[in-house]
Amino acid sequence: MRVLIGVLLLSLSASQTYTRALEWRSDEALWRAGVRANPTLALPAYNLGSTLAHEGRWTEAADQFLVAAQHAKGGDLRRLAGIGLSYIDTVGEPICEQPRFSPWCVWVSP
């Protein structure tokens, strides 16, 4: 009985560890898992937005920054998400004119 329970526990552990380890293969996989598990938390959305913006995937990144800005509990993260949106607007695609993004864009003077 002990051996059976021990083997079952270790097998369960190993399989869940394998699942979790897959999420650590890349930034995108890591933060996508974070957003999937915590859709109303700002931090994973902000980090996913940053990862996507680094890859030039502007539309997807803007959506994540928007989620982060809307759910941020503290002002710092909201402001960072706003800066992210403004960055996309400056170097990527003009998004800050769109009504859903414009309230969150933060204009930083050069």
Place this chain on the structure above:
Amino acid sequence: MAYAGSLGGGWVYEDHRADWGMDGIWAMPLSWAISRRWLTNQSYALTTAFLGPDPSMARLVSLAWHLVNGWLVWLVARRAVTASISALAAGIFLLWPIQVESVAAVAYRTELVSATFFLLALIAAERGQLVVAWLCACATVLGKEMGVVAFALVPLWCAWVGPNWTRRQGQGWAVACLVPALAGLWWAHSYSSFRIVASPSEMAISLSSVLLLVGRGLWSVFDPRVLSIAYDTRWLVPSSVIPLLGFCLPFYGFGTPWMRRACVWIAVAMSLRIVAPSPEFHDHYLYTSWIVVSLALAHLVNEGAACISTKNFPARCTSLTGAR
């Protein structure tokens, strides 16, 4: 195999910020040893020097380090419990999903290096070699500054499993540990992220964070999604500690002796995290705590199986609470 999914790919999360051995081997002045996590940095420098700046290789080294720690956990646990329980404890320590963060993120090798020297300190202390234990505890701090709790955990372990220290040995340990402990605390105080000591409400929030971290670490074996990064604990309020403690206390009161010890162990291992709160609580903070949590779980499995399989069920189950 369990960690295979993380071995490919590039640098992830805080790996981007880290400096992979650029300072060169042995190049750092000793005065900065603590703040630069000197031993861990040497491991990065050696990895880069011999295997190149390849994330896959760096992760493979971390995995090998984790395996060594698993073997050390088995050696340490052997003194406290039977061979089969200690093997199960080592298996749990190696394979529990909460360990993925420490192993998969190269930046968190700090925990692995620190834990190796901490486990060596425990083995030396078990053999009565207190000078060696002290040196290993000092090395723990050079792996990661939070390893300073080793100076409290080593005597705690010896109080549980022996050998019993004489009064003179205890006093000697206390005096010998004063300098490295103060150096570690000084570092923590000067580091911008930490403030010693927090207000009672901040400490209550930190305690809540620790309780949640342990809870989600335990639950992760059923659903690893709970580990998916949610470090932001700013939603916690001081009053959240009351329901959380209310939920956890029965586990302490009715738990096995090793479960109670695991609670004490976590409290000591995470004490600095509670008095010097951080806005984020990461899974890898629990790496050292999981040594005794693994042992407690293995012991629980052993006692639980014995309780179920005996003819005297449920009378035999009194052993679960240590009443036997």
